[in-house]
Amino acid sequence: MVSLTRLNHWALGCSILGAPLLVGGCAGGSTAPTFRDTMIVIGGGSGPVYTKLRSQFREARGSGQETSFGRAKLVVVNGAALDPASMASLPLLRKALDGGVSVLFLNASEPHKKALLQAKLTALCPRGSSDAFLLTPLGGGSRFHVTNLTSRALGRRSIAHERNPNGVLIGQHRTSTIDLGVTDEVADGFLTQVEKRLAEQSRGPATTPTPPSDYPADQWAQYAYTETWNTGASSAINNQSIGHDITYTFTMYFDSGDSLPSHWFQWVAVSVDGTVNPSAPTQNDEDHRGWVATQTVLSLNPVNSSTGNGLELAFVESQPSSASNSLQSALSFNIGYKGSGGNTAWLWSQSLSQTTGSFSGWQATSAPPTSNQVNAVAMNFMQTSPFNGDGSNWTDAFYTVFQGKHLHSINSSSANTMEILGQALWRTQQVFPGVVAIELDSMTKMTSLEAKNEFFYTHEYYSAEDYSASAIIDLDLSAIVPAGVN
Numbered sequence: 001m002v003s004l005t006r007l008n009h010w011a012l013g014c015s016i017l018g019a020p021l022l023v024g025g026c027a028g029g030s031t032a033p034t035f036r037d038t039m040i041v042i043g044g045g046s047g048p049v050y051t052k053l054r055s056q057f058r059e060a061r062g063s064g065q066e067t068s069f070g071r072a073k074l075v076v077v078n079g080a081a082l083d084p085a086s087m088a089s090l091p092l093l094r095k096a097l098d099g100g101v102s103v104l105f106l107n108a109s110e111p112h113k114k115a116l117l118q119a120k121l122t123a124l125c126p127r128g129s130s131d132a133f134l135l136t137p138l139g140g141g142s143r144f145h146v147t148n149l150t151s152r153a154l155g156r157r158s159i160a161h162e163r164n165p166n167g168v169l170i171g172q173h174r175t176s177t178i179d180l181g182v183t184d185e186v187a188d189g190f191l192t193q194v195e196k197r198l199a200e201q202s203r204g205p206a207t208t209p210t211p212p213s214d215y216p217a218d219q220w221a222q223y224a225y226t227e228t229w230n231t232g233a234s235s236a237i238n239n240q241s242i243g244h245d246i247t248y249t250f251t252m253y254f255d256s257g258d259s260l261p262s263h264w265f266q267w268v269a270v271s272v273d274g275t276v277n278p279s280a281p282t283q284n285d286e287d288h289r290g291w292v293a294t295q296t297v298l299s300l301n302p303v304n305s306s307t308g309n310g311l312e313l314a315f316v317e318s319q320p321s322s323a324s325n326s327l328q329s330a331l332s333f334n335i336g337y338k339g340s341g342g343n344t345a346w347l348w349s350q351s352l353s354q355t356t357g358s359f360s361g362w363q364a365t366s367a368p369p370t371s372n373q374v375n376a377v378a379m380n381f382m383q384t385s386p387f388n389g390d391g392s393n394w395t396d397a398f399y400t401v402f403q404g405k406h407l408h409s410i411n412s413s414s415a416n417t418m419e420i421l422g423q424a425l426w427r428t429q430q431v432f433p434g435v436v437a438i439e440l441d442s443m444t445k446m447t448s449l450e451a452k453n454e455f456f457y458t459h460e461y462y463s464a465e466d467y468s469a470s471a472i473i474d475l476d477l478s479a480i481v482p483a484g485v486n
Helices: 048-054 084-088 091-098 110-118 184-200
Strands: 038-042 058-062 074-078 102-108 124-126 130-137 143-149 152-163 169-180 220-230 242-255 265-278 283-285 288-302 314-319 322-324 328-339 342-353 362-365 377-383 398-401 404-407 418-427 435-454 457-476
Touching (some): 048 102, 091 102, 102 110, 110 124, 110 457, 124 143, 124 220, 143 184, 184 220, 220 435, 220 457, 242 328, 265 288, 265 342, 362 418
Parallel strands (some): 074 102, 143 220
Antiparallel strands (some): 124 457, 152 457, 242 265, 283 288, 314 418, 322 362, 435 457
């Protein structure tokens, strides 16, 4: 055993403050030390993530009742060994998060996550079960990053159109699903994310404006949530792949600028930033171009049901309203509060600009919600040259040469990794000390075009594969409500 306060030193004994800690390979005290970082494991572990973690960390077994985490860089909790209430009440979890140390939950069911919300250990949890669920404190206030690993199903919509030599358009489409399990490759990708999070824990850069010094620290919170998926090599797109790595950063603020408490409310701002990652096109000649990513749509939909409380959020604004050939987004609003000099306000303002990939020949829009989706946000990123990425004018991709037709060159922006970004803002009508659910949908359209020339006529073919993923997160607005306010 090794003291938690001396986890990187093997000269002292094997007890910690308040509970024993078991370290693999320590029996008898004769094993030579390694110099890997230490993770504290509560409830044992199993599965590919745990196995891979053991190759990167020195493992120390704990009970969760410890009052110190020593120099450990990570705390791992196995939900399969603990009921939800017991897990959420472990003192070490709060101690670690307050001390800037990430907590990784293995085999976390939805009841486990609801218990974490109820215990105020986090204000954001993805719904459903998770093979692994990482909560990383970033420092600089109540700021956290949530990274999720789960088996999931991708939606797939296949579209095939043809324009025959007579100019007649014919086509068909079908829908299906693709089950993505937690393979070794997926687990490796998650461990890469864990490595990034541990590098930024306690000192991750602020991604949103910092409140004034007299804005109450307990009346704002920031939670970033990363959604990552990849189709892997898909036969439907000639063994190419498409993937997303999108981070949604939710920041909540309590607005108490009005002198009447009945007029107080909460703001919820979200910034979206990530990459769409297509593999290189396998066909790129004058008669066959593809597959390339020509459209991405991100949807953020408050769940407007009795179990989702989405109608507590009123839509205010979403950006970018319009962007062409270069991608930027800007959002600002005033937050009222009681400062050191009385009622006042501060201007929250954030500007985002694309730094990865190109946006040439593309446009971005974020239209106001429709009448039947009063608070939904849809950000549409679409190729506009040489044809519209949604396929609405796909025949413009062809040009005539003698008696035949060829295809315009691929838009290079569509064939490479592209950063996408945007922002949205909601507010409550009054103080809501509860949880709202928001559905996060992401879709990318992969497109292929082909010209078949036969003597005096040409067949033009358009094929598209839409891949989409969906997740629902619970966001606890009570996390920023001052004590005594309801």
